[in-house]
Amino acid sequence: MAAVNSLTPLAPAEADSAADPALARRALRYLVLMREVEDRIERKLYRQGKILGGVYVGRGQEAICVGAGLVAEPDDMLFPCHRDLGLFLIRGVQPRQIFAQYMGRTGGLTRGRDGNMHMGDLNLKIIAIISAMAASVPVAAGAAFACKYKGNKEAVFVFFGDGATSRGDWHEGINLASVQKTPLVLICNNNQYAYSTPLDKQMACANVADRGPGYGIPSEIVDGNDVLAVYEATRRAAAHAREGLGPYLIECKTFRMTGHSAHDAGSYVPDHMWKEWAEKDPIQRLQRVMLDREWVAQEEIDEIHASVRIEVDAAIEWAEQSPYPDPSELLDNVYEPESR
Amino acid sequence: MAAVNSLTPLAPAEADSAADPALARRALRYLVLMREVEDRIERKLYRQGKILGGVYVGRGQEAICVGAGLVAEPDDMLFPCHRDLGLFLIRGVQPRQIFAQYMGRTGGLTRGRDGNMHMGDLNLKIIAIISAMAASVPVAAGAAFACKYKGNKEAVFVFFGDGATSRGDWHEGINLASVQKTPLVLICNNNQYAYSTPLDKQMACANVADRGPGYGIPSEIVDGNDVLAVYEATRRAAAHAREGLGPYLIECKTFRMTGHSAHDAGSYVPDHMWKEWAEKDPIQRLQRVMLDREWVAQEEIDEIHASVRIEVDAAIEWAEQSPYPDPSELLDNVYEPESR
Amino acid sequence: MSTTYLEAIREGLIEEMDRDPNVFLLGEDIGIYGGAFKMTAGMLDRFGEQRVVDTPISESAIIGAAIGASFAGLRPVAEIQFSDFISCGFDQIVNYAAKCRYRWNAPVPIVVRAPSGGGIHGGPYHSQNPEAWFVHTPGLKVIAPATAYDAKGLIKSAIRDNDPVIFFEHKALYRRIKEDLPTGEYTVPIGKARLHREGRHISVITYGSMVHAAAEAADQLNAEGISLEIIDLRTLLPLDEDTILASVRKTSKALIAHEACMTGGVGGEIAARITEKVFEYLDGPVVRVTAPDCPVPYSPPLEEAFLPNAAKIVEKARWLAKF
Amino acid sequence: MSTTYLEAIREGLIEEMDRDPNVFLLGEDIGIYGGAFKMTAGMLDRFGEQRVVDTPISESAIIGAAIGASFAGLRPVAEIQFSDFISCGFDQIVNYAAKCRYRWNAPVPIVVRAPSGGGIHGGPYHSQNPEAWFVHTPGLKVIAPATAYDAKGLIKSAIRDNDPVIFFEHKALYRRIKEDLPTGEYTVPIGKARLHREGRHISVITYGSMVHAAAEAADQLNAEGISLEIIDLRTLLPLDEDTILASVRKTSKALIAHEACMTGGVGGEIAARITEKVFEYLDGPVVRVTAPDCPVPYSPPLEEAFLPNAAKIVEKARWLAKF
Numbered sequence A, B: 001m002a003a004v005n006s007l008t009p010l011a012p013a014e015a016d017s018a019a020d021p022a023l024a025r026r027a028l029r030y031l032v033l034m035r036e037v038e039d040r041i042e043r044k045l046y047r048q049g050k051i052l053g054g055v056y057v058g059r060g061q062e063a064i065c066v067g068a069g070l071v072a073e074p075d076d077m078l079f080p081c082h083r084d085l086g087l088f089l090i091r092g093v094q095p096r097q098i099f100a101q102y103m104g105r106t107g108g109l110t111r112g113r114d115g116n117m118h119m120g121d122l123n124l125k126i127i128a129i130i131s132a133m134a135a136s137v138p139v140a141a142g143a144a145f146a147c148k149y150k151g152n153k154e155a156v157f158v159f160f161g162d163g164a165t166s167r168g169d170w171h172e173g174i175n176l177a178s179v180q181k182t183p184l185v186l187i188c189n190n191n192q193y194a195y196s197t198p199l200d201k202q203m204a205c206a207n208v209a210d211r212g213p214g215y216g217i218p219s220e221i222v223d224g225n226d227v228l229a230v231y232e233a234t235r236r237a238a239a240h241a242r243e244g245l246g247p248y249l250i251e252c253k254t255f256r257m258t259g260h261s262a263h264d265a266g267s268y269v270p271d272h273m274w275k276e277w278a279e280k281d282p283i284q285r286l287q288r289v290m291l292d293r294e295w296v297a298q299e300e301i302d303e304i305h306a307s308v309r310i311e312v313d314a315a316i317e318w319a320e321q322s323p324y325p326d327p328s329e330l331l332d333n334v335y336e337p338e339s340r
Numbered sequence C, D: 001m002s003t004t005y006l007e008a009i010r011e012g013l014i015e016e017m018d019r020d021p022n023v024f025l026l027g028e029d030i031g032i033y034g035g036a037f038k039m040t041a042g043m044l045d046r047f048g049e050q051r052v053v054d055t056p057i058s059e060s061a062i063i064g065a066a067i068g069a070s071f072a073g074l075r076p077v078a079e080i081q082f083s084d085f086i087s088c089g090f091d092q093i094v095n096y097a098a099k100c101r102y103r104w105n106a107p108v109p110i111v112v113r114a115p116s117g118g119g120i121h122g123g124p125y126h127s128q129n130p131e132a133w134f135v136h137t138p139g140l141k142v143i144a145p146a147t148a149y150d151a152k153g154l155i156k157s158a159i160r161d162n163d164p165v166i167f168f169e170h171k172a173l174y175r176r177i178k179e180d181l182p183t184g185e186y187t188v189p190i191g192k193a194r195l196h197r198e199g200r201h202i203s204v205i206t207y208g209s210m211v212h213a214a215a216e217a218a219d220q221l222n223a224e225g226i227s228l229e230i231i232d233l234r235t236l237l238p239l240d241e242d243t244i245l246a247s248v249r250k251t252s253k254a255l256i257a258h259e260a261c262m263t264g265g266v267g268g269e270i271a272a273r274i275t276e277k278v279f280e281y282l283d284g285p286v287v288r289v290t291a292p293d294c295p296v297p298y299s300p301p302l303e304e305a306f307l308p309n310a311a312k313i314v315e316k317a318r319w320l321a322k323f
Ligand SMILES: Cc1ncc(C[n+]2csc(CCOP(=O)(O)OP(=O)(O)O)c2C)c(N)n1
Pocket: A083, A131, A132, A133, A160, A161, A162, A163, A164, A165, A189, A191, A193, A194, A195, A256, A260, C028, C057, C058, C059, C081, C085, C088
């Protein structure tokens, strides 16, 4: 299917992935694992006071990072946003490292230097966000430029929310990448809120995808709660990018099934939206598809959930044993050691 | 004529202004005056070393600020860019003040605090640019918000070049105004270069107007060398804004008939473009129209040019007599006097 | 009944909005949500959407729009959700707002409110103290209140001031400190420091959260016969040099404390002025107690080690007292 | 044959690009035009469009893209056309580049070149000296060379350095100063000050354009029997405290000179360190000669009055010598 602009209907999941039970199984496991890890973080560890500071989860929108993440090759650089835990899992980061990160322990990716989703690993080519929304977009554009510079076939994936598209950095970054025709895949999770701010207070256009033409790049809208649809759209985008045709914008329509962060009940969200979107839950949905197509039996699904719970229990135990950083580390690594 | 998006052809000058000889006469006089003032600045005073620092002129694109400026009501706040001298003339700033400004004399609008086009007068509701391209766009959005806040029928006009549209501030400002549906008229002089950088190195879309839909606002393309066409387009935009329908983007296609600044010969511009656009000179063009339609006789046109030259000679003389600021003023007005 | 630092600022905002219809608020999530720290809770209902304006995530546009609205006669109060994000609107502050009056005589009566400071496990991007950048920017006024009384009085003065004011609110103080405020209306002058506590041996020149750390330190040191005089600057630009120098002339020793990291911080400027202007009065080196030169770490033991506190002030003061 | 400050930097850039294919340049108008100051003249022809990259007008994207390219193993050198516009990319520098290594062990080997300083009648937006903002940002290195030799040696070291470097080039020095450079390859270490001139009575601690003003002042004062020792800092972050303190221990008097405005400038930090660490050696107040606290005015008589110079250093030094 050719890249299309935003006025086309939601892309259906009818494509080769729809005939790939193995892919669906992998997707399901990551969806379930992400959900479980974040439920524990937000609803257990945070409430138990074992995690201090901000907690942002991707409940209800896991299909976006999982669907897109399964397309990325290991050498493709990823720039997650603060609700894309699935990307870390797909890149091989262990749940125990994630719990340790949230608890500020040395077992976390940042050794306690930073918290929650502010983590990354350059060896795994997954880049830590800074808090400033959309700041990663120009940075990702630079990484995409490097692919072109080196003449390799890598692509760069950058993820952001609807709210981030209001920022100057979003514009400058996407404009630079478009002018340079670099392999940048832009994936927007449009979960209809930026913190408490609804879309109509953020943008006057109907869709984030409507912004693609202003950069002369293709953009398309996809059902962000359909992991296979996200996978297919991302494949189109990645192919476009690797062919040297430049950036490609995907808008994933979804909903944030939680407050902005653990301290926010989201009382400003009208009740009907919670109900409406609960029915579109990406995990339930994929499971239904897999059962309907007889790709799995219910037992297998239950077994996935059970094994994930066991893995997560162990990971939390490990993380709680992980030591806090020693205060003597405070000034390490502000600069490259030798150069000080 | 309804507001249209960018894919429509250049707006023709066929409209009521086309039947208004008096308007054409006023426009012609401002065009000629702006051209003469800037020719003296760039080609005489600067070369004589009487003006130090940067000199940016609007040669060849005068029709944009003059056509739009003639639409603005005295209470509409104007945010010129660095090639919009005509707006100052229309607001009643005297050529002698402009020469004094360029020469750093107390007779200039900034008393020598700032130079060249970095001038403004809050009483005349004409705002001084800062150098940072597009920084005025969010500021103008705030002024437009104030119109809505006060419930008056004023509109705000902000001017910028093609290059400025690459900046984050441009995006943030236009997005805010669009969300707030405030009376902001956005006028882009697309002169096809940002300093030495051609359009294809600045943006991947065909027209600046293609960016309108990303903000859910109307945008149109107009021939920027046709002062009557610019006038008509600006009238549509102003009417739209005053009706409470929100911002409106006008892209004026034009060309910068000079280097970026007085020290730049523009050697990077292909010869054919100079020739091609010389034939589209906005002054010649308006004069032809006026002669064809028998609105003026050649003598009257000659008389306009002659009287402008006399006015400008006198203005320069006055400015050269204007004293330099006294060093004792150096620290005045960093803060409000009493509050120090 | 006593008022918290946060409530005091809210009261100030409400009083000024009641007083002057041109005062309005803009920022992210300040409307129905009442702001990330609930500073503006209830204000949307009270003043309506026109005067409590939720914006897209665009700090540069928030500050720029405030400037533009001020040109049209309004008196905008912009909220930057965390002061860490003020750098996203930096150019609008340092190049636009700060220079208009000087360049072309255009006043820019805006207030930019920015919750700053650590101690809430916010990590590198929800804990910074960026005041020094703005103190190095002529044309701005910079305020950092330490008490509820001053917070209310200064936010009111800031709104009435005809120059751009950057107003740093220490987020760890929001709910931690409270006091009884006068029932009647009052303001606190910009540019005047406050003698927080009188003392004889060492002048502690400080502001924001460190005022309270200094007071704690003073209590401890009293027992040891070391008496600290605490100057709460309240305004960082313009600096109240007279009050600083008068105190040092009296005690002949100076300790400067701030939560921001040391190098290039406001403490350097203060130390320089003391050494330049009352050198003959000094009986010992001018010392600084600040955070070290690194980002604000997240993990509790690291943040604990990072933040200056009473104990670190006590230690330095003891050392200085021996001179 | 002798090389100007500007040519020296260009030579450094070319040598590093010849040496390392991962080094590339990005910025506005640096390609066919060769840059606003012609720094990169001829480099497009030599290295091609891939390595001399013209960008849209977007400082935040320029710096951000440099960071991203560095993650992928490249060594970007970004040009900000005038340092006055660096505030448009401020967040990318202070929050992104400066903190990656500390937070998650990701080095950001980028160089951001920024022509700074006044004396060219550029007015408020083409004359600023914003170095102090960055000196207050741990994780950055900040360089401001005063001579052609150092400019070349330091730009080469900056490109090889594995931390983000902000490189301020004084635009008034570009063509004003020249010297004979060694024919062979050399670098100048980051973080080391240079004894520009030995003296006995007063240590003048300075950098950038003021090094030359100080030298002029020293010549004049010699006649009066006042001998100035001039320390050219070269690197502002990390500061070479040892060299500064050693000189002050020797002369027991310190005058700090910089072109940036005084309040919150780098001079305050230096004065504070001197007073804190070698107080017992001081025979007089530590004084500063800087621009006053206002924007850089355009009109020649105003700019002349604004800029610090040899005469102003002479005056302060005479006063200090009397102590
Ligand atoms: C520049 C900036 N301003 C404000 C914030 C505070 N903040 C954190 S997340 C957020 C909302 C982001 O909305 P969106 O981009 O839609 O992502 P979502 O949280 O909805 O996934 C805000 C305002 C920030 N992180 N960065």
